[in-house]
Amino acid sequence: GQNIDQPTEMTATEGAIVQINCTYQTSGFNGLFWYQQHAGEAPTFLSYNVLDGLEEKGRFSSFLSRSKGYSYLLLKELQMKDSASYLCAVRGRALDTGRRALTFGSGTRLQVQP
Amino acid sequence: EAQVTQNPRYLITVTGKKLTVTCSQNMNHEYMSWYRQDPGLGLRQIYYSMNVEVTDKGDVPEGYKVSRKEKRNFPLILESPSPNQTSLYFCASSLNDGVYEQYFGPGTRLTVT
Numbered sequence: 001g002q003n004i005d006q007p008t009e010m011t012a013t014e015g016a017i018v019q020i021n022c023t024y025q026t027s028g029f030n031g032l033f034w035y036q037q038h039a040g041e042a043p044t045f046l047s048y049n050v051l052d053g054l055e056e057k058g059r060f061s062s063f064l065s066r067s068k069g070y071s072y073l074l075l076k077e078l079q080m081k082d083s084a085s086y087l088c089a090v091r092g093r094a095l096d097t098g099r100r101a102l103t104f105g106s107g108t109r110l111q112v113q114p
Numbered sequence: 115e116a117q118v119t120q121n122p123r124y125l126i127t128v129t130g131k132k133l134t135v136t137c138s139q140n141m142n143h144e145y146m147s148w149y150r151q152d153p154g155l156g157l158r159q160i161y162y163s164m165n166v167e168v169t170d171k172g173d174v175p176e177g178y179k180v181s182r183k184e185k186r187n188f189p190l191i192l193e194s195p196s197p198n199q200t201s202l203y204f205c206a207s208s209l210n211d212g213v214y215e216q217y218f219g220p221g222t223r224l225t226v227t
Contacts (some may be wrong), residue, residue, distance in 0.1 A: 042219060043216075045215035102147075102216075104149075106154060114211065
């Protein structure tokens, strides 16, 4: 498949800024998504990057560097409700089969503390 | 309200007893997909469908079947469930298989004993 790497867990303080990194290996890159998933719930869409640079959406921003196979999700002014898992997903071609696929990373569980 | 629905939400069954998990979307989306989510492994795609009567295998299709007879429905069939299929299952849909985000159903927690 495609290889996607994200940290397993992160902890941050309410009101602070946190950056969640995602590195990937794929061929035929065609976009990177970030999803948020609260415990026991379905993932919900946060952002989409297909060109290099920063996409800002309120308190959340996402950055992409295609040449480095790297993205990050930046969360500002953290709130307790931001405690959730954050999933990086890459659209491209699987390295082994060449099949077009949207592959999810294992997710980063973020805990926001008071 | 635009949504993806799945039924049942929770199911405990025994090895070998055929079951179907239904998935329906009301957004006229062309693309639908099934995932399973296991601790430490993230979301893995089981099957997907680009449109009516067009389905293809994802990363982990063994032991599963799907059908897409109507645009809105995409049932997941386990002909002979085994304990290693115990997992959390999500159905998702998107406008097409392109740049559009996927909308996920609420999930089905399946336990096979």
